[in-house]
Amino acid sequence: MIKVRPTAVAGRFYHRESDLLRQEIVSWLSPRDRDDRLRAVIVPHAGYRFSGQLAADAFSYIQPLADKFRRVILLGPSHTMSFKGVAIPSVDLFVTPLGNVPVDKALVEALRDNPLVSLDDAPHAKEHCLEVQLPFLQQTLGEFSVLPIVYSRAMPWHLEELLNDIWDPDDTLLVISSDLSHYHNYEEATQLDGESMTMIEEFVPRLTPHQACGATGINTLLHLAQSRGWQLSRVGYMNSGDTGGDKNRVVGYVSYLVSQV
Template sequence: MNGQPLVRPAAVAGTFYPADATQLRRNVEQLLAQGEPHTLPSPQALIVPHAGYRYSGTTAATAYRQLEKCAGDINRVILLGPAHRVYVEGMAVPSSSRFATPLGEVPLDQAGIARALALSGTASNDEAHRQEHALEVQLPFLQCILGDFSLLPIVVGQCPVAGVAALIDTLWTGPGVLLVVSSDLSHFQPYDSATRHDRSSCQRILNGEHDLKGSDACGAGPINGLLASHRGSRLQRRLLAYCNSGDTGGDRQRVVGYGAFSLH
């Protein structure tokens, strides 16, 4: 590698979000301006959807607006999301040094990755990260809001809730750390049944229940782990915004649900 850091290039720029840096920054800033402000305590964790920005961007932006007043205090982000592209047994971290988007490169938290690899059920797996959109689509929002930060990206596959909770409790320590779980809600139901399903799932998250299934949320694994973790279980939870793809231009016979939550 000639001493150069190994960079994971953007995989979904131009599909899930704009590939041009100027257009992307403008898009994110416009979404943030549309997001609903809240007068809540600064979040310690967020649950954020990960569809294309035209579908879930405003909902995601409502979550990230909660960081505006505390952005200067955050220097490390732990980002967990589900595996969409490949089968993953356990949890996967990359061997990369940086993740790239059109807005630049984000350095990875190498010490955090080493701590994660010391845990049972966690392995280095670049293939799990190579095409995974769930983590990537969060990065431009974080880059625009936080500026400089280090990232600990984790793809959560098939593993027990207790294992995810143990990883979160091990890594989510110290000042200046934000934890983000990337997840959509129900998938491909008609509009009315999806809304009912999602309403129930949102209430279960607010109740702190940690037995969601994949049919409730594609990121059920990391959501359950967050809510079962020692720190996550003690936080207050607030639903910031909800919609589905039928509200934002998609087919109302096959919608995907999007919820944004703050834990503070």
């Protein structure tokens, strides 16, 4: 029997109707030249009305590489449960309004004996940070398989080791899902996020959860990129105060591309 992880946040974080969802994503995507050096992206995971355009700005660079990336590793923080290590799902498919995305069983099997990893559907059941990336990937890549990884209490060097064991950056895209600061006023958030972006762009892998909810994932990617001599470029920054949210309680968003030199 095929096990399915149904959508948890369609109708809240993004359109439930497939036509409306596709139209919105297409309206945000921009034509980009192909760059085969691209290896990973950092993208926000808020509701599309707040961070969808900024996420799409990064995914636009993925679209020309649809024939290259047949696998995607999604890495993001648990918002609903606390646990040790990382959780990967036992399901066969993730479902969105745009269709089904198969879970990469070969990569799941490769991690089965890793002591950091639990095969557990519970942390994925209501988690939004990976789900919201899937419609963008479906629109830009078409057909692909995905390894969804949710982490809780894990260290960046442990995740770096895990990814080094399974990630082939020549055919597998790594997507790091993270927002920046949460619930400061507009001016405070802009200053704090500016300091965080300086750390990211100077490859200082010491972000804290106060600076980014997906700090561990970002720090992991910084370790990986620095060890391989890769470069990082910012696509854009904004916060929810720029996209219609309360400017007294904003959430910061940033997108980055990581490329082989």
